Amino acid sequence: MADEAAKKTSSIKSTKTARKVRDFVRTMYMRAHQAKAEGRPVAYCMMASGYDEILLAMDITPVWTENYAGLCAAKREAEQYLVRAEADGYSNVVCGYVRTGLGFDAMRKEQGGMPAGAPDGGMPQPDLLLGSSCTCDPRYKWYQAMGRYTDAPLFCHDVVIPSVDAYYKKVTPYYIDYQVKQFRELIRWLEERTGKKMDYDKLREHVKIGDKTAMVWWEVDQLRKAIPSPMPSQDHFNIFVPGVFRFGEQPTLEFYQELYAEIKERVDHKIGVIEDEKYRLMWGGGLPPWHTMWMFNHFESMGAVFAIENAYMHWEPRHIPEGIDDPVEHIATRNYRLMTNNFEEAQKNSGDPTVEKLLKLARDYSIDGMVMHGSRSCRAMTIGQMHSNATIQKHVDLPFLGLISDIVDLRDYSEAQWRMQIDSFMETVKARKNTLRQAQGERK
Amino acid sequence: MNSKRLSHLEELYRNRSRRAQELRWKGQKVVGYFCCHPPLEIMTALDLVPYRITGDVHEPITKADSYLETIMCPFVRSSFDLAVKGRYDFLDGLVVPHTCDTIQRIYPIWTDHKNPEFSHFINVPHMLQSTSYEFYKKEMEVFVENLEKYTGKTLSTDRLAQEIALHNQNRALLRQLADLKKANPPLISGAEMTKVMTVITALPPQEAKELLKEIIKEVKERRDGPKKQPVRLLVYGCEISDSAFPELVEKSGANIVIDDLGMGTRSYWEDVAVTDDLLEGLARRYLEIRCPRTFRARSGTRRDDMENRFGHIGRFIRDFNVNGVILYIIRYCDTHEIDVPDVIEYVHDMGLPVLHIEDDYSLGTQGQLGTRIQAFLETIAQG
Numbered sequence: 082m083a084d085e086a087a088k089k090t091s092s093i094k095s096t097k098t099a100r101k102v103r104d105f106v107r108t109m110y111m112r113a114h115q116a117k118a119e120g121r122p123v124a125y126c127m128m129a130s131g132y133d134e135i136l137l138a139m140d141i142t143p144v145w146t147e148n149y150a151g152l153c154a155a156k157r158e159a160e161q162y163l164v165r166a167e168a169d170g171y172s173n174v175v176c177g178y179v180r181t182g183l184g185f186d187a188m189r190k191e192q193g194g195m196p197a198g199a200p201d202g203g204m205p206q207p208d209l210l211l212g213s214s215c216t217c218d219p220r221y222k223w224y225q226a227m228g229r230y231t232d233a234p235l236f237c238h239d240v241v242i243p244s245v246d247a248y249y250k251k252v253t254p255y256y257i258d259y260q261v262k263q264f265r266e267l268i269r270w271l272e273e274r275t276g277k278k279m280d281y282d283k284l285r286e287h288v289k290i291g292d293k294t295a296m297v298w299w300e301v302d303q304l305r306k307a308i309p310s311p312m313p314s315q316d317h318f319n320i321f322v323p324g325v326f327r328f329g330e331q332p333t334l335e336f337y338q339e340l341y342a343e344i345k346e347r348v349d350h351k352i353g354v355i356e357d358e359k360y361r362l363m364w365g366g367g368l369p370p371w372h373t374m375w376m377f378n379h380f381e382s383m384g385a386v387f388a389i390e391n392a393y394m395h396w397e398p399r400h401i402p403e404g405i406d407d408p409v410e411h412i413a414t415r416n417y418r419l420m421t422n423n424f425e426e427a428q429k430n431s432g433d434p435t436v437e438k439l440l441k442l443a444r445d446y447s448i449d450g451m452v453m454h455g456s457r458s459c460r461a462m463t464i465g466q467m468h469s470n471a472t473i474q475k476h477v478d479l480p481f482l483g484l485i486s487d488i489v490d491l492r493d494y495s496e497a498q499w500r501m502q503i504d505s506f507m508e509t510v511k512a513r514k515n516t517l518r519q520a521q522g523e524r525k
Numbered sequence: 526m527n528s529k530r531l532s533h534l535e536e537l538y539r540n541r542s543r544r545a546q547e548l549r550w551k552g553q554k555v556v557g558y559f560c561c562h563p564p565l566e567i568m569t570a571l572d573l574v575p576y577r578i579t580g581d582v583h584e585p586i587t588k589a590d591s592y593l594e595t596i597m598c599p600f601v602r603s604s605f606d607l608a609v610k611g612r613y614d615f616l617d618g619l620v621v622p623h624t625c626d627t628i629q630r631i632y633p634i635w636t637d638h639k640n641p642e643f644s645h646f647i648n649v650p651h652m653l654q655s656t657s658y659e660f661y662k663k664e665m666e667v668f669v670e671n672l673e674k675y676t677g678k679t680l681s682t683d684r685l686a687q688e689i690a691l692h693n694q695n696r697a698l699l700r701q702l703a704d705l706k707k708a709n710p711p712l713i714s715g716a717e718m719t720k721v722m723t724v725i726t727a728l729p730p731q732e733a734k735e736l737l738k739e740i741i742k743e744v745k746e747r748r749d750g751p752k753k754q755p756v757r758l759l760v761y762g763c764e765i766s767d768s769a770f771p772e773l774v775e776k777s778g779a780n781i782v783i784d785d786l787g788m789g790t791r792s793y794w795e796d797v798a799v800t801d802d803l804l805e806g807l808a809r810r811y812l813e814i815r816c817p818r819t820f821r822a823r824s825g826t827r828r829d830d831m832e833n834r835f836g837h838i839g840r841f842i843r844d845f846n847v848n849g850v851i852l853y854i855i856r857y858c859d860t861h862e863i864d865v866p867d868v869i870e871y872v873h874d875m876g877l878p879v880l881h882i883e884d885d886y887s888l889g890t891q892g893q894l895g896t897r898i899q900a901f902l903e904t905i906a907q908g
Binding site for chain 2: 169170171172174175176179212214217218219221222223225226228229232234235236237238239241242243244245246247248251252255256258259262263266432433455456457458459460461463464465466467468471472
């Protein structure tokens with residue numbers, strides 16, 4: 082791949098709709114600054130915690146601090162914040178998002194205003210901090226640590242998920258009940274802090290929009306089974322932004338409807354991501370390397386397209402509850418179902434829900450090879466990748482590449498090493514595909 | 526380590542799993558568990574032998590590298606490495622609490638590779654809201670049901686109450702032993718205390734109780750205990766289950782007089798309250814263990830928040846007349862790593878120096894650590 086392309090951190094997008102995401106992001110930070118200027122409450126938030134529609138219904142403007150760290154990484158502006166957090170004593174093995182966020186807040190406090198050159202005008206000073214134990218430990222420890230930079234009140238929301246060998250019929254009712262009570266406690270806390278009562282009709286409306294959005298998004302992913310692939314993973318890592326950071330809003334629903342129309346047209350006219358699609362790959366897990374997204378285009382230069390991925394959402398119709406009128410119960414049930422996706426299948430088959438999902442994706446999307454990304458500072462999304470891959474190999478022969486860097490921190494990343502690993506992996510993918518083709522030819 | 530009884534401790538320490546293996550040969554079931562969060566009373570009330578899983582700092586991690594990523598807690602990697610090498614083949618069962626991301630994620634990997642006869646995962650909430658206690662109690666009820674199915678026995682309230690009383694007695698004995706470190710010089714060293722903890726977490730509680738009583742008696746009577754050193758230390762951190770590190774510290778010129786560690790005061794400082802519904806008391810006690818993995822809600826000023834989170838460290842510092850603190854953090858332990866700057870600030874505010882060590886749970890760093898520790902202790906001694 083050309084050196085000029087390598088200098089770019091971002092990937093080249095295939096879909097028109099994906100190119101609109103940058104505006105969504107800009108608007109997100111603009112709205113947060115505007116809310117702050119107008120005295121409306123601004124909350125630092127953790128993505129995928131399930132409280133999106135609750136915040137919308139209470140007119141609280143979220144700032145998704147993980148998104149901001151990713152944005153800084155994509156713009157290669159994160160290092161100054163990482164270094165600042167480390168100067169305050171945070172280890173360089175702590176989550177790259179956390180260090181970026183803490184470093185940013187440290188600099189804002191130190192400088193008495195927004196750090197110079199902060200991407201998208203920086204994050205406004207929060208009035209509220211809403212941590213979450215969903216997915217990983219740093220997501221509630223981060224805002225606790227922020228006590229050194231801000232006096233903003235803090236609520237941490239607990240999200241519990243049973244183990245895959247749990248007896249679901251037994252545990253599901255009290256797991257969901259705990260989530261419902263957690264959300265009610267959050268609402269009570271927000272009402273106290275903002276002096277504003279929850280508007281449950283408004284909440285119900287946002288939940289309806291959220292449900293519809295999830296389903297349109299699911300339909301987009303169904304279209305992606307087509308050969309040639311109409312939308313690659315690097316586009317997914319853009320188009321997930323509205324669905325994760327502006328979930329429950331009408332413009333978000335419209336965004337996915339537009340995306341659906343575009344992908345449908347591409348499928349109908351057999352318009353692929355690249356002209357000659359030879360290999361279909363799957364992003365098997367791990368957060369994307371935001372600092373090096375051009376890597377996806379490097380695969381494309383060898384005829385390989387990432388047809389599907391296992392990161393960020395992937396709603397299914399079975400996640401959406403029916404017949405629950407209470408919007409809080411609805412949200413809690415929906416989230417629980419998403420978090421326990423494929424658990425029952427795993428009990429019957431491989432014993433591992435991630436493996437179940439990956440096997441299904443590999444079948445449905447005609448996958449020739451799988452790539453995962455281990456992040457040095459992200460335990461939650463990295464531990465288990467080797468195990469998942471080993472378990473998958475018991476079921477199917479699927480070439481595997483495990484890349485390692487960090488979600489944000491570039492200091493341990495070697496571009497040359499990645500290129501060698503990718504090239505060698507692609508040789509394996511090609512050899513396997515040739516063998517399969519030969520075998521098919523002999524059978525005919 | 527010259528007195529007779531403590532020599533016996535040494536022997537038990539060196540052959541930590543022998544008693545559990547003997548009991549297994551006699552027909553008892555041995556259940557391995559991680560951390561200080563699983564409710565041991567429930568296990569022993571059903572005649573199981575709980576055995577706390579540790580790694581081994583003397584054993585290089587070799588086999589686990591084929592199964593586990595290197596960016597995760599080396600204590601857990603070391604423990605799993607031992608399991609793959611067969612060192613834990615005497616365990617009939619496995620109980621894993623949701624202490625942290627790494628411990629949570631080792632559960633399916635361990636059960637898949639070792640396929641224990643019994644396995645159970647307990648979800649420990651991270652929060653301390655009233656609904657968190659309710660949830661944790663439910664988790665305990667399901668734990669009881671699964672254990673009853675496994676053992677074929679029914680948990681009786683009377684037996685559980687007896688076990689709560691027995692485990693509380695052991696906690697009281699450990700606190701009594703810890704109290705003997707208030708003297709100057711302390712009557713028992715930090716390295717010995719680590720051995721005591723490591724040994725008793727591998728014994729049935731009744732045997733642990735007898736051993737603790739004998740140790741306390743002999744520690745009080747012996748005349749060859751630790752020598753007085755210019756520095757009295759508190760050691761804070763995650764998991765120290767080998768005496769190598771405390772020995773290194775104490776040889777460098779300090780007495781470790783108290784700790785805030787998982788295999789330390791966090792396991793015994795608080796009792797289980799005897800409540801009408803016994804599981805309620807258990808849920809409360811085990812949920813409130815002072816590990817940074819449990820979030821304590823913020824209220825009041827920054828100072829109030831720090832006191833709420835680290836007040837117990839302050840009390841230890843005052844009660845045990847501590848004049849220096851070492852933070853021994855196992856690399857990749859996110860909950861401890863993120864708390865480090867706040868703990869340092871809290872201790873500094875008390876006017877005490879802090880040495881922060883980030884280590885990889887092996888002996889490979891001992892030389893380098895020795896130099897850093899000596900320099901730290903000399904600074905305090907000269908101050």
